[in-house]
Amino acid sequence: MFIQRFEEITILTNGIKLILLNDSIEKFVKISEIKKGILNLSILHTSASLIIQENADPDVQKDLINFYDKLVPMNNSLYIHSTEGKDDMPAHIKSSLTNTNLTFSVKDHKVQLGTWQGIFLFEHRLERQKRKVFLHIIGEK
Amino acid sequence: MFIQRFEEITILTNGIKLILLNDSIEKFVKISEIKKGILNLSILHTSASLIIQENADPDVQKDLINFYDKLVPMNNSLYIHSTEGKDDMPAHIKSSLTNTNLTFSVKDHKVQLGTWQGIFLFEHRLERQKRKVFLHIIGEK
Amino acid sequence: MFIQRFEEITILTNGIKLILLNDSIEKFVKISEIKKGILNLSILHTSASLIIQENADPDVQKDLINFYDKLVPMNNSLYIHSTEGKDDMPAHIKSSLTNTNLTFSVKDHKVQLGTWQGIFLFEHRLERQKRKVFLHIIGEK
Numbered sequence: 001m002f003i004q005r006f007e008e009i010t011i012l013t014n015g016i017k018l019i020l021l022n023d024s025i026e027k028f029v030k031i032s033e034i035k036k037g038i039l040n041l042s043i044l045h046t047s048a049s050l051i052i053q054e055n056a057d058p059d060v061q062k063d064l065i066n067f068y069d070k071l072v073p074m075n076n077s078l079y080i081h082s083t084e085g086k087d088d089m090p091a092h093i094k095s096s097l098t099n100t101n102l103t104f105s106v107k108d109h110k111v112q113l114g115t116w117q118g119i120f121l122f123e124h125r126l127e128r129q130k131r132k133v134f135l136h137i138i139g140e141k
Numbered sequence: 142m143f144i145q146r147f148e149e150i151t152i153l154t155n156g157i158k159l160i161l162l163n164d165s166i167e168k169f170v171k172i173s174e175i176k177k178g179i180l181n182l183s184i185l186h187t188s189a190s191l192i193i194q195e196n197a198d199p200d201v202q203k204d205l206i207n208f209y210d211k212l213v214p215m216n217n218s219l220y221i222h223s224t225e226g227k228d229d230m231p232a233h234i235k236s237s238l239t240n241t242n243l244t245f246s247v248k249d250h251k252v253q254l255g256t257w258q259g260i261f262l263f264e265h266r267l268e269r270q271k272r273k274v275f276l277h278i279i280g281e282k
Numbered sequence: 283m284f285i286q287r288f289e290e291i292t293i294l295t296n297g298i299k300l301i302l303l304n305d306s307i308e309k310f311v312k313i314s315e316i317k318k319g320i321l322n323l324s325i326l327h328t329s330a331s332l333i334i335q336e337n338a339d340p341d342v343q344k345d346l347i348n349f350y351d352k353l354v355p356m357n358n359s360l361y362i363h364s365t366e367g368k369d370d371m372p373a374h375i376k377s378s379l380t381n382t383n384l385t386f387s388v389k390d391h392k393v394q395l396g397t398w399q400g401i402f403l404f405e406h407r408l409e410r411q412k413r414k415v416f417l418h419i420i421g422e423k
Contacts, residue, residue: 114326
């Protein structure tokens with residue numbers, strides 16, 4: 001029998017950083033009791049995003065942050081939209097280059113991920129933020 | 142009881158621009174009568190894409206267009222594929238940097254979006270185009 | 283009646299290249315016997331990705347590869363994470379700029395794609411690799 005479960009989780013952030021979500025996601029899948037199905041994640045913001053990345057060497061996360069910072073500089077003279085701070089427009093652009101939604105397969109109660117894959121919230125703002133991620137699973141017990 | 146509904150919508154575009162799709166999408170979800178489910182959007186082109194962005198300040202859209210235009214210049218000397226116009230290869234690249242498919246959660250008959258999130262068609266070609274977006278919802282009434 | 287089918291396919295790669303997956307995907311959809319539903323693809327790696335691109339002119343693929351190579355240079359001095367080779371960190375970044383998951387609609391036993399849309403595995407590493415893509419369909423016969 002097909003069923004659906006929802007949950008909205010809140011993540012407190014403090015500056016530009018990648019925050020691993022795997023534990024929260026696995027817990028949600030476990031509680032849902034769904035054995036096989038589709039898992040959808042949506043971040044409800046346009047200045048933070050979702051990203052799948054290597055979960056082994058933390059330097060990968062530093063390099064990612066550096067790359068996006070160089071590609072989308074925090075320099076107000078480059079943007080028309082500058083009233084919300086030098087990090088706001090770059091945050092929107094970085095979000096558009098990464099993901100707002102991600103969809104995974106669940107099989108045998110497990111999210112199908114490669115050995116090194118971590119699911120991260122990618123915070124693009126400098127100040128503390130309260131971020132909401134919507135988790136949704138549809139499938140069979 | 143789980144059901145599915147489909148619709149293909151056509152959007153006429155006229156140059157590089159972001160076109161808000163929220164109204165068409167909400168109408169589709171309402172007509173489907175599905176209370177909770179998964180909504181999938183697919184744009185059936187490789188020179189226009191889908192993007193989620195801030196829906197408040199229109200300057201954000203201008204800055205996004207500027208950023209992508211600078212990152213992927215319309216300059217035929219940069220590309221091998223140049224017979225379809227200076228905007229064609231940049232359009233393919235910009236599409237690859239943004240999204241062709243987006244998947245959302247629907248709860249209480251509403252697409253789960255943050256307060257400021259707009260779902261946009263991002264047109265990357267200079268000439269008038271007829272764009273098709275495929276809407277699909279699977280869920281329960 | 284709603285059902286689900288899974289399959290994990292393995293693709294052998296040999297250097298930076300786009301590899302068309304349409305045939306494997308269509309075969310999977312056909313065997314599933316699902317007439318309408320949602321198809322989810324996940325690549326189980328962080329140094330190769332999924333991309334939807336024009337399937338007509340092969341020069342488009344060359345230009346895409348060139349663009350991403352210029353945007354994310356294979357130059358170890360640019361990255362902290364450099365022990366796995368000059369192509370490894372760029373591979374992670376290119377993956378983050380494209381897709382790890384893609385979700386499509388299936389209608390009348392067919393993946394809803396535009397005329398020119400090809401679904402590709404985008405290999406970002408220089409050496410031979412064995413890549414796994416997880417296919418998952420949920421829908422009705």
